[in-house]
Amino acid sequence: MPGVEPKVTQELALTHGLTAEEYDRIIRRIGREPTFTELGLFSALWSEHCAYKHSRIFLRGLPSQAPHVLQGPGENAGIVDLGGDLALTFKIESHNHPSFIEPFQGAATGVGGILRDIFTMGARPIAILDSLRFGAPEDPKTRRLIDGVVSGISWYGNCFGVPNLGGEVNFGPEYAGNPLVNAMAVGLVRKDRILRARAEGPGNPVLYVGAKTGRDGIHGATMASATFDEGAEERRPTVQVGDPFTEKLLLEACLEAMQTGAIVGIQDMGAAGLACACSEMPARAGTGMEVELSRVPQRELGMTPYEIMLSESQERMLLVAARGREAEVRRVFAKWELDAVEIGTVTDDGVLRARMRGEVVAEVPVTALADEAPIYERPTVRPDWQDALEAFDPLTLPDAAAPGRALLALMGSPTIASKEWVYRQYDQQVGINTLVLPGSDAGVLRIKGTPMAVALTTDCNARFVYLDPRRGAAMAVAEAARNLAVSGARPLGLTDCLNFGSPERPEILWQFKEAVAGIAEACRALEIPVVGGNVSFYNETLGQAILPTPVIGMAGLIEDAECRCTQWFKEPGDRVALLGPDAVSLGGSEYLWTLHRTLAGRLAPLDLDLERTAQEACRAAIEAGLVRSAHDCSEGGLTVAVAEACVSGPATIGAEIGLPAAPRPDLALFGEGPSRIVVSVPADASRALEALMAEFAIPWRWIGVVGGERLDVRMGGELAVSVPVMQIAREWRNGFERHVS
């Protein structure tokens, strides 16, 4: 062993983020003190980020099976069948910690990492979406972060050449010390070309391909498994640096090399780099691996085995080729001017053996690293703050004196206002598949050569999850599915990015447990499998945890791309209907936040059977060609949904809405509840819609007519809101920029 390495002690293990018990467990497992390199391997592979040791026990409750699921959780990304010879692969992942430390590179490499997860499966990436959360927009630090994060995503995605189909941007003071950057990538793959991250076939060569290894990002996975203190921003060296150009070359080279049939298995070197790939790939295949680290292409001098194994340098892959066909692989990578170096072989002894110039520096059973991290079932406690939150009755506040002004305030709020400022910085069309650009409820992409399209969305109302983790998380699933339904799509599967505080706090783990249970309930009721995801714990700075934020990324299928729908009103004279129940609440609403800066109260009830039927009814109406627009009612409630339908299309157009008289107009106008959809219907299709709704037996009613230059809302005949649509459009278009730049 090289003599310069520090002596491994329990103390050193503790500084690597392992506990004393975990260190003892390692010694028992390998029967000796680990070498320094081995300690590094364990600390990375047994980190929360890689091993899910606090979350795994809860995640088992998520339904991941369905006949059309070709790959569930456990691989680089999940895969669902699109019919014919095509499949869709998608995954969402967080890059929260790096993005806080260095927003531009943190967000950029988040996009890079999730794209590699997609193309290692053999798929060509066709879309990305991003779900972002920041602190209060007035905070100058927020502006710096949002600018850095958005330009990082823009730089990486645009250069790589993948369209950004949307996502979310939300704000809350709880995210000030811990912004969330979640990126979802989606790829298209031929079913017979799917590759997996398995090191099959002892004797097969192991090739390192892509960029060279440097000292960047060492222990990124461990960093992402701890909370932040005041020194967080001093940790820039643990953030990786991205190179989207190399990633683009890597994509083309990988897909071209895969076509030769010479590649047996491939894995991205993301979190925990070579350490992770060299242990997970053989562990999945029941094999072992031997690697010579001096052969790893390096861009810095004097790197130690420890550094080479743990580097998180970007744009690298580890692949296993069929013995005798290495030259075919190397030829493709040479064409794209990338390194492809044989660094080892697959073995049959179940051991990861790493050498440095022949000398063994690590020799550990791969299963010990990849599969045997401890699984914790830590205590959970319902937080004592829940009672106070639930006890608050928003109706004890005075009613909105001027609902029209409240509407304008909501339309200009950073949560509701148009996010064009963000997405105009992203290429939305490369690949020429985008049928519905960002700005409707879901992005829609055609699948060339077929009549099909896919619809994509990410959703989470974290305020709801905070107030009631179980119902709030179920509502996030319901909302994502609804956003697909109003676009005309049937959900195929979801990927979740579970962003929470420290699981070592029983209150936070309770939020997590409840939220996962809520997701599971909704998935079962709506029959949507969870095909992959990511857990991001420790989103805390100085003891302040973020709102529990289980972001749901969902993909759905539109069988006939012609039967797609967008959210905005199109023709004067069309009738407007509200599909779904009346039950709403101001608890956790955007109205309560924007006008009263209050986050409290109870959520509206969620009836998952009704949710499902309402979505089916909407989809059926779209497929029958009865509706010209369909829009989910979410933040801001019914009135905001109608106002968005007025102003978010190519042309602004007014509407006249009539609602029954209500004891609390603000509740009826701005209350939020699930399962509600605003549709516009050509007058001559009214009868057909009525018949269809009767068939589905969901609550629904006509509420008005599209047209004019104002949005008028009458309640029991009395004019409650009357605002020129141009004024609404102005607030909505300029609101975001006014807040953030």
Place this chain on the structure above:
Amino acid sequence: MKFGVVVFPGTWSDCDFHYVISEVLHQPVSYVWHRETNLADFDCLVLPGGFSYGDYLRAGAVAGRSPVVEALPDFVARGGVVLGSCNGFQILCEAKLLPGALMRNECLQYRCQSTYLRVENAETPFTRALRPGQVLRMPISHGEGKFYADWETLRALKDKHQIVFRYCTEDGRLAKEANPNGSLDHIAGLVNEDGTVLGMMPHPERAAENAMGGTDGLLIFHSLLGSLVEDGSFLKR
């Protein structure tokens, strides 16, 4: 008419041009690798959008010195035409096949959005099917699309009618708010003196099908197809 779509490391509109030419226009087309210098098979070469060589150094700077680009003057001299869009335009300027330079957008941000273009010269092989003053709608997607040239160059561009497209409002007015990147004199596209090399920042291939929101981009291809005379060469302007 045989099209070639040039592929540099980092190009990404190559597949889109290929798709439009083969699936929408039903014309023969093949990819041309950046090391290729034998271009005799082609009538029209497309330099597509993307980030060739990561746009490192300057957008288009490295690709502008690649073998295929060095073979372009000869290709044009033999009667071929070249359409450079987005990164292709940047490469053509870097290679000095077109005058001027493309700088960082005035807003200092990337912009992907729909733009309106006014046709300024309808007598090139690329615009023959258009009317002067006609307004087209096409998307842009770039971070470095602000055209700049010195005063004499601009004067020459105007005198020789080399400005082909200007950013404009929907009704054809030149206005600051309709200029998405701060281009000098609203210039969105221009040709060389012979009219055989067109560079433009907007993406015609993204406006070639109704499903993609419009077909104005096809008019450029229709012009090209209509400009081809029987002997296989192009009508010069």
